[in-house]
Amino acid sequence: MTRSPAPPPAPAPVRTSRWVWAVLAALYVLAFPYHPGLRSPNELCRLWQTRALVEYGTLDINQALRDYGYVGDLSVKDGKYYPSKAPLMSFAAVPLYAALRAAGGGFRYAVPEIPLVFFSRLLLTVLPTLAMLWAVRRFLLAYVSPAVSDGVTVTYGLGSLAYSYSLLFMSHQPTAVLLFGGFYALWRCARDEWRERGYLVAGAFAGATVAAEYTGALGVGGLVLYAALGLLGRPEPWRTRLVRMGRALGLATLGALPFVAALMLYHQATFGHPLASGYKYLNDAAYQPWHLGGFLGIRYPDPRAFLLSFFSPLRGLFTLSPFLLLALPGLVLMRREARASGEWRALFWLTAVLLAGYTYFTSSFSYDSWGWTTGPRHLTGLVPFLLLPIAWLLERLRASHHPGLLGAAAAACAVSILITGAVTLINYVPDQVSSALLALTVPLLKAGYLTPTVLSFWGVPQPLAAAPLLLALLTMAAWAFLRLGSPEHTRPTGAVLAGGALLAGLLLAAQLPGTAHHAGDQEALRLLESVWLTPPGKAVPFWPSASL
Incomplete structure (x- = not known):
């Protein structure tokens, strides 16, 4: 009596190497597309309310606008200014801001914008x-x-x-x-x-x-x-x-x-x-x-x-x-x-x-x-x-x-x-650009205007950073x-x-068909290059001295 052959072993499950998740996390943690010269309204209006909550104990940001500069995306009611956004993000940043303020010396201007x-x-x-x-x-x-x-x-x-x-x-x-x-x-x-x-x-x-x-x-x-x-x-x-x-x-x-x-x-x-x-x-x-x-x-x-x-x-x-x-x-x-x-x-x-x-x-x-x-x-x-x-x-x-x-x-x-x-x-895409990839991102990268990174703050210049x-x-x-x-x-x-x-x-x-390379594209490129946080060959401090 012949014995039936044993079934083949089940293939081992394919596992993802840890390096994949490490690289993914690095792409999140190291990249820092931010340019203070743009005065990013959607972000700063929330953080200005965070500053106001900690520094002055107020919901309105009138004093924060005077102390830290004007930002957009605001609402105004009875002469008081507030972010036009839902408030959770502003409040969620309060403990973080308080900790940074204490680490920076505990005074009103202790926390610079970049950190x-x-x-x-x-x-x-x-x-x-x-x-x-x-x-x-x-x-x-x-x-x-x-x-x-x-x-x-x-x-x-x-x-x-x-x-x-x-x-x-x-x-x-x-x-x-x-x-x-x-x-x-x-x-x-x-x-x-x-x-x-x-x-x-x-x-x-x-x-x-x-x-x-x-x-x-x-x-x-x-x-x-x-x-x-x-x-x-x-x-x-x-x-x-x-x-x-x-x-x-x-x-x-x-x-x-x-x-x-x-x-x-x-x-x-x-x-x-x-x-x-x-x-x-x-x-x-x-x-x-x-x-x-x-x-x-x-x-x-x-x-x-x-x-x-x-x-x-x-x-x-x-x-x-x-x-x-x-x-x-x-x-x-x-x-x-x-x-x-x-x-x-x-x-x-x-x-x-x-x-x-x-x-x-x-x-x-x-x-x-x-x-x-x-x-x-x-x-x-x-x-x-x-x-x-x-x-x-x-x-x-x-x-x-x-x-x-x-x-x-x-x-x-x-x-x-x-x-x-x-x-x-790049992450800041002006409205007049014809194509986010070919008319904005690729020209900026070719010109050496690469995203700011944590390595930039450690003194590594672009494009190496x-x-x-x-x-x-x-x-x-x-x-x-x-x-x-x-x-x-x-x-x-x-x-x-x-x-x-x-x-x-x-x-x-x-x-390709939607990429015009028209005057709006060139204007957007000039604008972003003029405010770029880390232009070619330049490193910036992460925590610059606060200006009173």
Whole structure:
């Protein structure tokens, strides 16, 4: 009697080398695209309120404007000036500012602008995003292989708006972090991996989201839908499901209440009504029309706003991060899974509703209001919810017999890292530029105007201080292509390489038609070169002596 051969051993799971995560973290921590001469309004108006809270104990920033210089993005009510933004970021920076003030000598001018901006970004936008990347990877691992989970997580971290707005002290990426944190808590509860107290955590994240950015309420609405679908789809009697839903709602409300109440008290103290935000009292009359009409400036969709928000060579979402287009066929595949699984059904509708809602928002709001940023900034909160359909599509392609398509999809991820990563190292994109990559970023890099880095503060001149970051971006793009473009348990084939090369060439060539190299481009280049923190051959001090 012959014995049947033993089954082959299961292949060992592919693990990501630690150097990948170290390089990714270095690209976050070392890069410091900031130029004091630009007087970055979105960042400094928040930090000026932080200064006012610590130095004078006031919510208004009138004295801070006199002591530290004028900034933009303000609201004015009864002669008092406030940031026009939601207040969470200003308050979150208070302990940090107090610590820096004590370290600098404890007097009013003890904290110079550069270290204030650097540490505020590091602790309140950079490190939270790095922690979020761990949660993103953990979430994706529940549905796809480690190779796809790692590749998509790295692409999100370096090839999307997550990277751009982690390197700015603005609320857009913190809002994405808070939204995904709330989703992650709901997801763990839905899988019975957390106790019901997890809904308290989800509620706290949701409340903090609205306190960080008013438009975050759109994402919170999607989370409510996801939680409801998950609870209603459980295999339990209806009465049990309704009771469970009531407890979840109560816990989530309890978690959100401190943040919502604090936000309403802030509005009452600053603008005279719990529901009145700073956008009602904008100081700059030129910005007021953007927020008039419709609901808080949201009107009927405008084809121009839609096309420019997604496809403009200046700041189109898909132009800068073409891998996000993979979410569309990925959603089709998710829909098929949703027919047989309540878990997939809730995930599908969460993604579809958020995509539709954010698309409507960016298409009906004034496109011109996104100004001087990398990409359409108010879509930052949407991006992490597109990762599962992208990862699911890549997983299916790796298991299929379509190597050309797999190579193209992997190339879309690599090109996203190259484009968005390079533009992020500039991160201030004037409105008159024709193309963020070819008309602004590439000319600046060729002229030696590379991003300021921590190495610059250690005395390393440009281009030596920033060259390692550009090399790291190239390395991570190549790694993402090889990681995602490898069919299961094999290396990339010739067909994969050919498909990848073809699409990469097409995506990069697509940048050419919109690049005008007109007078606006030259004006923007001259402006940025004139204010560049670390021009070629120059090093700057990190903590210059305070001027009284």
